[in-house]
Amino acid sequence: MSFDASTARGDLILTRITKSYGDFKAVDDLSLTIPKGSFFALLGPSGCGKTTTLRMIAGLEEPTVGSIHLGETDITTTKPYQRPINTVFQNYALFPHLTIFENIAFGLRRRGFKDVDAEVNKVLNLVELPHLASRKPTQLSGGQQQRIALARAIVNRPALLLLDEPLGALDLKLRRQMQIELKWIQKEVGLTFVHVTHDQEEAMTMADTIAVMNEGQIEQMGSPADLYDNPETAFVANFLGQSNLIKGTISGNDGDSLVADLYGQKISLPKSRSHATDNSIYAGIRPEKFRISLLNTPVSGNVLSGGHIEDVSYIGVSTQYQVAMPWGQELIVFEQNDDGVAPFKKGDAVNISWEPIFTFALRGDEDVTAGSEVNPEVLDEE
Amino acid sequence: MGKIRTPYLLLLPGFGFLFTFFILPILNLAQTSTQTPVGGGDTGQYEQTFRFQNYIDAFLDNKEQFARSFIYAIIATILALMISYPLAYAIAFKAGKYKNFLLVLVVAPFFTSFLLRTVAWKQILGEEGFVVPTLRSLGIISQSTTLTSTSFAVVMGMTYNFLPFMTLPLYASIDRIDPRTLEASGDLYANAFTTFRKVTLPLSMPGVVAGTLLTFIPAAGDYVNASILGSPNTKMIGNVIESRYFKIVDYPTAAALSFTLMAAILILVTIYIRKAGTEELV
Helix, strand or coil: CCCCHHHCCCCEEEEEEEEEECCEEEEEEEEEEECCCCEEEEECCCCCCHHHHHHHHHCCCCCCEEEEEECCEECCCCCHHHCCEEEEECCECCCCCCCHHHHHHHHHHHCCCCCHHHHHHHHHHHCCCHHHCCCCHHHCCHHHHHHHHHHHHHCCCCCEEEEECCCCCCCHHHHHHHHHHHHHHHHHHCCEEEEEECCHHHHHHHCCEEEEEECCEEEEEECHHHHHHCCCCHHHHHHCCCCEEEEEEEEEEECCEEEEEECCEEEEEEHHHECCCCCEEEEEECHHHCEEEECCCCCCCEEEEEEEEEEEEEECCEEEEEEECCCCCEEEEEEECCCCCCCCCCCCEEEEEECHHHCEEEECCCCCCCCCCCCHHHHCCC | CHHHHHHHHHHHHHHHHHHHHHHHHHHHHHHHHCEEECCCCCCCCEEECCCCHHHHHHHHHCHHHHHHHHHHHHHHHHHHHHHHHHHHHHHHHCCHHHHHHHHHHHHHHHHCCHHHHHHHHHHHHCCCCCHHHHHHHCCCCCCCCCCCCCHHHHHHHHHHHHHHHHHHHHHHHHHCCCHHHHHHHHHCCCCHHHHHHHHHHHHHHHHHHHHHHHHHHHHHHCCHHHHHHCCHHHCCHHHHHHHHHHCCCCHHHHHHHHHHHHHHHHHHHHHHHHHHCHHHHC
16 A cells, blocks of 8 residues: 555545446436535435445445545545544444444454553443443344444544434434434534435434435535525425425516516515526425415515415424415415414415515426425335 | 143154154163173174173274264364355355355255265266366376275265255354444454454354354264275274174174264264354354
8 A cells, every 4th residue: 555544634525426336326426525523414315325425435335436535645445444434334233243342442453552441431431331331232222222333433533434324223202312412422522424314304403514415416515504595406495394386487686686476476585595597486485484364464575365274284383284375386384383372274365475585496497396205204114 | 721731732742753763762772882792692682781891892992983083074074164154155145146046056965865976976086087087187196096985085075965064054144144244344444354253253153153063963973975985994983883783783882882972972062162152142
């Protein structure tokens, strides 16, 4: 070896990576920079190429085309055991024949580390399981195994920690708790975390930056708030939360705003949130941004009139309405239950209003169902 | 009440069978092993005199064959392990859709009789076979060297005949290894060799132990390979027992030898299992 990749540090840079299996491109010309010290999430549905990307970073797969750099060092063809990168595997992949202590010590021992005991005990304390050191993995619960898998990886202080759907096998409550813990541990140890998941809520809870992947490419990248408030494609708008996408045309220009015509009703939207390439658009509004009002109530901002309450579902913190619009579309509206009563009944004639800044615009030739037919909970079963 | 009794009733035929065809014969064999010839009686007439000296005599007269049996069986077991491990590994991890087909091939020799397969090896290693002329023309063996009636032939025959008993448990064990643990090992700074030593091999130890036992135990008591492929110089303890029973009609010695062989195998196997530490692997 002409260089020692194991000491490489710095940003992770993927340059024009393609991974083909025969005619199928699992990852298609993907470029990405993951800054050192960040909590980065690769989010996408099953088969979008996120796991393949992770495996190429780990060295378990080699890209067909493209290069991977860690700081200045090219690690494209470096063997996994020569990379300063550790992985928390989807089903943990703990060594069943070794004790918890030896599982965690495995990486340290391979590198001839001197003070194995102290390091292992330190990390066992970090994950709050020091009493399990002499157990075997099969004697642990799923949540405990998950923490040991994390401990086994971070004890090596890698330049990069990869997490492959690490919480997928845990039940919902434990998953929420582990999300907070993972985030805390990442801050505590200051490592770069790259987290692969299909669970948008998980990605948004933990990551500083999310890259949404679809069909082997990055659809959009940004902070959770960015992606949620200002999605650039229908896929992102639908995959991260729910969106109401209404067909329309740009009819005017007013300083920082655009005026759009939605089925004969004028609304305004900020220019900075328009991703349309011509006058044909889909105007997008998140369900919780809508407000419902009875016909004679004064309203401000953008207004769409002529709606009828089609369905009312009470779900605790909020009430979910389906509002049938004159052009045949049903809009989804979430209203906070902060005033004690559900004021609207099925059949009520209503107007819908919202603040113009909450509007985004997508290209008019988008497939409005993209990303919405994917049910993350079903994908869990794979 | 009836529900509790049912499992025992179902076990009854098995108990009956084992009692009649295993416990009783063993007791009979034990009884025979301390008998002596009836004074002035015919060949094959023995009476119970509790002569335990039979065991010492039988062992001292056949030390050489005992030693040979264990040496041959150990060599055959090691050879079978060396052949089977890569084979089982390849079938488990690399064969893809050919997995089942390859497993059928491993078992396929069982469709032919054990005896016939051993006789076939006599042909393969004989003067007319292709092995001897090839090795001679390559200068690996001298022109006068033959392979039949040698310890080489006996060990080869045993290795071949017991190979599936090694391969199948090994396969079962290796196939159960989660390939992700091997990836995890690579991810945690272990190269391919270290991964094999620290992860694959320890995880496949139950198969190694089962396979070596299933090969070693029948191989140590085998007499078919030695009698078909060997010579008087390659006699194993199985051959001695066979000839004592059927040719010399010396039942007490044959019985004493049988018990000594059983005890020796039992002791060796116990030591082996202790050393291999399989209780670690559950």
